[in-house]
Amino acid sequence: MHRTFLEKLLKLGRIPSGLLFYGPSGSGKTKTAIDFAKGILCLKKTPWGCDECASCRYIKDFENNFWKGETDNFKVYEESEGKKAFLYLRGEHPDFIFVPPHGNYIKIDQIRGIKEFVQVKPALSKRKVIIIDDAHTMTNQAANALLKVLEEPPEDTTFILTTDKKSTLLPTILSRTFTVEFKGFSPKEVKKITGVDDTIAKLSGGSLTKALLLKENTNLINKAKEFLKGDPLTVYKIADEFDKWDTSIKALFLELLESFLMDQILIQKKEELIPLMDRIRMLKDGFPRGLNGSLWLVEISAEVGGLV
Ligand SMILES: [Zn+2]
DSSP: OOHHHHHHHHTTTTTSSSEEEEEOTTTTHHHHHHHHHHHHHHOOOOOOOOOOSSSHHHHHHHHHHHTTTGGEEEEEEEETTTEEEEEEEOOOTTTTEEEEEEBBBHHHHHHHHHHHHHHHHOOSSSSSSEEEETTBBBOOOHHHHHHHHSOOOOOTEEEEEEEEEEEEEESSHHTTTTEEESSSOHHHHHHHHOOOOOOHHHHHHOOHHHHHHHHHHTTTHHHHHHHHHHHHHHHHHHHHHHTOOOOOOHHHHHHHHHHHHHHHHHHHGGGGGGGHHHHHHHHHHHHHGGGGGHHHHHHHHHHHHHOO
16 A cells, blocks of 8 residues: 555655655565655656666665665765764765664764755756665654754655654654555454454554554544545534544544545545645644644645545
């Protein structure tokens, strides 16, 4: 599912400035991040890359060496005051860097390196891509420095963060990135382990925790569906309830809206709904900080109006 959705973004040329690939280790986040980067940078604008243009060839070369663990030639350091600090990996592609943890952490020097890279115009492709792998390993200092960059996202740069520990990332970083979830368990496995029904197993996105939370709050599924139908009375009623819910329930409700909208975009091909995904993401960011959730929901509903 995530691959189909990402491909859609590439085809439409709607590349968000920040993406977060989230899922258990071994679910292909880094691989997909590099593939997606290849697609963004491809000179022929082929989704996932044409594998033939100069841009694709540079990324492929990087990738081949990367998976073999042969990255010594790619390591970029910065010298300052006699000290050598590791910044990132960079192959032949001038518009692509890969930022892995150094030792156990991604450090502030590395974010400084990113900041400098952000300021340079793309040299080969139309955009630049920065992959921050295992983003949860950023030190506090590094995370705050990155946040400043994400707050004023450079138009020509896409950040792809990967993590298997979403909860340890700053909420403000989460809110500035579009989360793409990588499957942990298959719906069948979720069903078997947690005893939930097919609908919940599918909506859980492979997460057992989410499946259990949905099982305890099955009424939310119908509420989300009803909400999207847009009957004003129902919308106002749900919006009103929303403000009284716990944070975890609010987040779950918004994730359900995202799931149903994504179905509409992929299955019903309603691409005009894509901007709404952004609006919901912004609400997810805003409600912990006291943003008026009910008001936002009413506005979002007005935008969905008749589209679902
Ligand atoms: Zn290409």
